[in-house]
Amino acid sequence: MAAISNSIFSPATAARFDYLVTIYPVQRSALVPMLLYAQDDIGYVSDEVVAEIAKRLDLLELDVRNVLSYYSMLRTKPAGKYNVQVCTNISCMLRGGFELLDHCKHKLGIGHKGVTEDGLFSLEEVECIGACCWAPAVQVNYDFHENLTPAKIDQVLEDYAAGRGTDVK
Template sequence: MSTPATTIFSPALAARFDKLVTLYPVRRSALVPMLLYSQDEVGYISDAVVEEIAVRIGITPLDVRNVLSYYSMLRTKPVGKYNVQVCTNISCMLKDGYGILDHCKQRLGIGHKEVTPDGLFSLEEVECIGACCWAPAVQINYDFYDDLTPEKMDKVLEDYRAGRGKETL
């Protein structure tokens, strides 16, 4: 239950973590937010991230890994700069979510949980992303795209490849 002497995180994130653990009645409650912030900064949850978060919260690395293994949005391997998540849950499936997934596989030349050789894109099939009314839907990093067709998906991918994704606007 202490701050490590050295940290793998940026000074800003380390300070955020120091404050975050004081906001909850139980320090362990900060675990999921800390994992998400770590993933945003590091790119994935590495062994070093697990170790440092365990020290910061005062729990074992196994406790951190148990939580880490439960949440599908937490990654233990690096992904591409743009992580393309295609929803194939019931609403999206009925509106050709699998067609969009297959189109992305063909277009990017990669499969589920794979990364393009240039490291620009990764692809994964995911459960519901909460855009059922606008199916089929895709999330790229934290940006949502809905009511997709293969042609619309091509435009989205081209925009990201050219550095014009939503997050850059």
């Protein structure tokens, strides 16, 4: 692992990266976890994030970008404070997932991968969040909300906007 003197990451994230490279038999295997933790720390995977992770893992920046472009959960642009992911996979689709997505688009005034002007919400359509039994489901950051209707998602969005969401700190 390359030594990094001026990390762009928080001390906790930098320490986590130092640990990650020790638990995999091949240093490169830490790339996806590092990208996810970096996204949590910085908010998205910027050019600076790519450069530092490449240096930490002794990779080319192109190698990092190739992995970054493959995974849809990794963002190269800032998301809103609350990233609303609406599942439209088969179970959710059959129980109103597309209608819920359209409702969120209208309610928030943004489309897929959009961010509200105030930066509070971003919206994306996702394939599956693993909540098929409780469809239709939405994930806001790391919190699941299930058995949703337009009225229920309105309440979820209002709660986050007011600072009452379940992962609001």
